[in-house]
Amino acid sequence: MYILGIGLVFAGGFGIGQFEKALEGPWQRPATDNSGIYSYQVDLGTITDKGLLKGLRRSDKFSRMSVLAAADAVASSGMGSIEGKKAGVILSTAFGPHVTTFGFLDTILDYGDANVSPSTFSNSVHNAAASYIAQSLNIQGPTMTITQFFHSCQNALQLARLWLKEGRCDYVLAGAVDQYGDVMRYIYDQKLTPAPDGCIRPFNLKPTYQVPGEGAAFFLLGRDPEEGAFCKVGAISIGNPPEHEESADVTIIDSDGMLPDESAYATSISASPPIAAFSPFFGSMMIGSAFNCAAGAVMLKRQRYFANPVRENPHDMNLLDGTGAANIELIRCVRYNCHGEKAVIYLKKKDNYENDKR
Amino acid sequence: MKVLITGLGVISAAGKNLAENLDSLARGRRNAGAVTLFKTPLTYPVFEALCIPDRFCIEGRRTLGLALCAVDEALGNAHLEGELSGLRAGVCMGTTVASQLNDIDFYSSFRSMDRKEGSIPMTPVDRYLDGNLADFIARKIGARGPVLTVANACSSGTDAIGIALSWLRGGLCDIAIAGGADELNRIPYCGFGSLGIVSQELCAPFDRDRKGLNLGEGAGVVILETGSSALRRGIASGVQLTGYGSSSDAYHLTAPRPDGAGLKRAIGRALEESGIGLDKIDFINAHGTATPDNDKVEGRVLGALFGNRIRMASTKGYTGHTLGAAGGIEAVFTAVGLREGWIPGNAGFRTLDEEIGIAPVIGKTSIRGLYALSTSLAFGGNNAALVFRAGD
Numbered sequence: 001m002y003i004l005g006i007g008l009v010f011a012g013g014f015g016i017g018q019f020e021k022a023l024e025g026p027w028q029r030p031a032t033d034n035s036g037i038y039s040y041q042v043d044l045g046t047i048t049d050k051g052l053l054k055g056l057r058r059s060d061k062f063s064r065m066s067v068l069a070a071a072d073a074v075a076s077s078g079m080g081s082i083e084g085k086k087a088g089v090i091l092s093t094a095f096g097p098h099v100t101t102f103g104f105l106d107t108i109l110d111y112g113d114a115n116v117s118p119s120t121f122s123n124s125v126h127n128a129a130a131s132y133i134a135q136s137l138n139i140q141g142p143t144m145t146i147t148q149f150f151h152s153c154q155n156a157l158q159l160a161r162l163w164l165k166e167g168r169c170d171y172v173l174a175g176a177v178d179q180y181g182d183v184m185r186y187i188y189d190q191k192l193t194p195a196p197d198g199c200i201r202p203f204n205l206k207p208t209y210q211v212p213g214e215g216a217a218f219f220l221l222g223r224d225p226e227e228g229a230f231c232k233v234g235a236i237s238i239g240n241p242p243e244h245e246e247s248a249d250v251t252i253i254d255s256d257g258m259l260p261d262e263s264a265y266a267t268s269i270s271a272s273p274p275i276a277a278f279s280p281f282f283g284s285m286m287i288g289s290a291f292n293c294a295a296g297a298v299m300l301k302r303q304r305y306f307a308n309p310v311r312e313n314p315h316d317m318n319l320l321d322g323t324g325a326a327n328i329e330l331i332r333c334v335r336y337n338c339h340g341e342k343a344v345i346y347l348k349k350k351d352n353y354e355n356d357k358r
Numbered sequence: 359m360k361v362l363i364t365g366l367g368v369i370s371a372a373g374k375n376l377a378e379n380l381d382s383l384a385r386g387r388r389n390a391g392a393v394t395l396f397k398t399p400l401t402y403p404v405f406e407a408l409c410i411p412d413r414f415c416i417e418g419r420r421t422l423g424l425a426l427c428a429v430d431e432a433l434g435n436a437h438l439e440g441e442l443s444g445l446r447a448g449v450c451m452g453t454t455v456a457s458q459l460n461d462i463d464f465y466s467s468f469r470s471m472d473r474k475e476g477s478i479p480m481t482p483v484d485r486y487l488d489g490n491l492a493d494f495i496a497r498k499i500g501a502r503g504p505v506l507t508v509a510n511a512c513s514s515g516t517d518a519i520g521i522a523l524s525w526l527r528g529g530l531c532d533i534a535i536a537g538g539a540d541e542l543n544r545i546p547y548c549g550f551g552s553l554g555i556v557s558q559e560l561c562a563p564f565d566r567d568r569k570g571l572n573l574g575e576g577a578g579v580v581i582l583e584t585g586s587s588a589l590r591r592g593i594a595s596g597v598q599l600t601g602y603g604s605s606s607d608a609y610h611l612t613a614p615r616p617d618g619a620g621l622k623r624a625i626g627r628a629l630e631e632s633g634i635g636l637d638k639i640d641f642i643n644a645h646g647t648a649t650p651d652n653d654k655v656e657g658r659v660l661g662a663l664f665g666n667r668i669r670m671a672s673t674k675g676y677t678g679h680t681l682g683a684a685g686g687i688e689a690v691f692t693a694v695g696l697r698e699g700w701i702p703g704n705a706g707f708r709t710l711d712e713e714i715g716i717a718p719v720i721g722k723t724s725i726r727g728l729y730a731l732s733t734s735l736a737f738g739g740n741n742a743a744l745v746f747r748a749g750d
Contacts, residue, residue: 035473088604089606095459096457096458096509098458098459101458101459101460101545102465104545104549105460105462105465105466105545106469108462108544108545108548109462109465109466109469112399113398113399113400113544113547113548113551114399114400114548114551116548116549116551116552117552118549118552118553118554121546121548121549121550121552121553122549122553122611122612122737123611124458124549125454125511125737125738126454126457126458126509126510126511127509127510127511127736127737127738127740128611128737128738130510130738131606131611131737131738131739131740132611134606134607134608134738134739135608135609135610135611135739137608138608139606139608140605140606140607140608140619140620140623141604141605141606142517142604142605142606143510143604143605143606143738143739143740144508144510144517144521144604145508145509145510146506146507146508146509147457147490147507147508147509148490148492148493148505148506148507149487149490149493155504155506158504158530159506159521159524161528162524162525162527162528162530163524165528166524166527166528168524168604168627183459183465183468186468186473187480187483190477190480190483191480191483191487238504238505239502239504239505240502240503
């Protein structure tokens with residue numbers, strides 16, 4: 001399975017170009033909201049291409065971020081359109097469109113059971129965003145919404161691989177989306193430790209500090225290596241230990257303060273390959289793996305290292321500390337859940353296509 | 359690869375286990391009534407599962423209780439109680455309600471709280487964070503294979519079973535616990551009411567004078583198992599799952615595509631995977647929600663594809679529309695229909711709708727065929743279909 005295109009909506013902008021620009025650094029402190037709390041929030045008002053948004057006038061921010069990222073993944077592949085192709089959609093999320101769900105609860109509390117808003121209800125349903133993607137891009141294959149608090153992105157990629165393998169689809173748009181909002185901020189603050197200075201320190205491991213983020217990251221995946229592909233997706237293991245850990249050139253870890261104790265990452269890091277964590281570019285999110293995978297895919301395509309945005313290193317790890325040209329064959333993306341279970345995605349350089357096919 | 363159904367479990371308003379459900383279906387019993395689970399001024403009748411055994415009840419997490427009840431029965435049926443630790447078993451479950459943090463009391467407290475000084479009880483949040491449906495079930499029963507919760511609205515249960523089929527065929531596991539679960543909840547009750555598709559009377563799927571759906575609750579679970587695993591364990595099945603198809607209308611958020619092209623594609627794919635033509639299908643458990651739009655589109659498609667003499671019925675007249683659970687419950691009923699040689703009548707149907715042109719069976723009906731189809735149409739334009747085959 002190959003990553004043919006990547007689409008992103010994050011606090012730093014829209015599109016793989018903006019994401020690459022962010023990866024080049026330097027790290028910038030996120031903005032604060034009215035209460036003085038740091039967060040990585042997406043401002044859809046800055047997106048100048050209103051073409052897609054025109055068809056989404058009645059949709060919510062969750063759906064808009066989803067559609068924009070999915071469409072951008074197709075655009076970045078150079079395919080122009082996947083209309084008429086045997087394509088499917090897998091949208092993964094930890095919390096779904098909770099802001100709209102709470103908006104619907106507002107209508108119940110304010111106006112009573114008999115006077116609620118039908119359009120708010122429709123948009124609060126978990127699979128509304130995937131439906132908008134299918135409508136906007138005219139995708140008529142399987143369109144799935146899956147929800148896990150951890151490893152949702154890994155599950156989406158694994159399912160996409162099965163669909164491609166069994167011929168259910170020739171292309172799959174698989175991605176991850178989550179949104180920030182008032183209630184989620186309260187929950188984060190109660191359950192986790194907000195970074196007082198707006199800085200996620202991915203290598204602290206314990207104690208951890210989070211700065212909430214939001215956004216959408218989509219991958220256009222295909223069975224065959226096509227012109228302009230980013231990389232190959234190698235083995236994916238979720239929960240159970242991988243059958244054999246391959247020796248990677250870089251390990252990207254998803255530490256971002258979303259677990260109160262992220263020490264488990266230290267156990268999965270071998271001495272030699274450098275470690276990277278890019279959460280300070282997009283924020284703390286259950287679906288942060290998707291953004292880290294995107295960073296890995298860009299590294300492989302460009303054959304370029306991106307330095308860690310925040311390099312505080314209390315455990316003396318071998319951090320990736322320089323940006324520049326590199327020879328990268330294999331990247332290992334690692335995520336732990338709250339039960340200490342690990343998910344690993346291996347990304348491989350596209351030069352290996354012929355070998356891979358053999 | 360042969361995929362067998364080695365266990366079945368179900369709970370709904372029709373009963374707390376498979377035997378009770380089948381008895382209700384056979385007798386045409388419809389256990390509907392006014393809402394008792396929450397306070398509401400709305401008066402739409404509902405199908406509540408008021409029979410959850412105490413050992414499965416979990417405070418504030420009704421969907422999980424329903425799911426555990428059906429999973430327990432299915433595992434027992436498959437002789438897998440307490441036996442999962444050494445097996446490669448996955449869990450794929452569909453839901454709608456359990457995927458959302460929609461606790462109205464929590465949110466009401468949040469709204470009225472002084473944000474700077476106050477705090478509110480976090481128990482509902484803890485329940486939610488600990489209550490991802492598939493994850494919860496997997497931990498409870500000790501399944502160590504793939505785990506996935508599907509939130510694909512009303513086709514969630516069917517899609518979950520379809521994904522589990524892919525897992526088995528793709529070698530991710532040898533056994534999969536799959537299906538759907540959903541509780542009756544005030545949020546969708548109000549929401550569906552606002553969409554104008556809920557009936558004040560008992561639902562009448564495919565009837566000319568149908569006035570909308572009735573909401574219900576429950577869970578339906580199948581144990582899928584590779585033929586080689588079942589052989590190793592010495593388990594007989596009687597029914598196979600042979601195909602799954604899924605498609606998007608790419609048309610509208612709440613209305614089905616009028617020409618039913620998406621549903622046709624989903625059915626076509628499920629038949630293709632099964633290696634059979636339309637003529638092999640002996641009966642269909644239709645989605646049949648009793649809304650004017652769904653039944654018109656679905657009935658027309660089924661009539662056009664299979665002819666107007668196909669034996670077809672919706673079982674929502676016995677369970678209500680159980681949303682994310684519907685596909686799981688109806689998969690169980692379809693598998694049992696093949697295994698036991700009968701299907702229930704389509705409760706509520708009286709008069710043929712000329713716009714649909716096809717009538718469901720109206721009483722308990724014997725069947726003898728090899729293959730059966732179960733269809734789901736969902737909010738968002740999702741369509742899903744499963745094909746089952748009698749025999750091992």
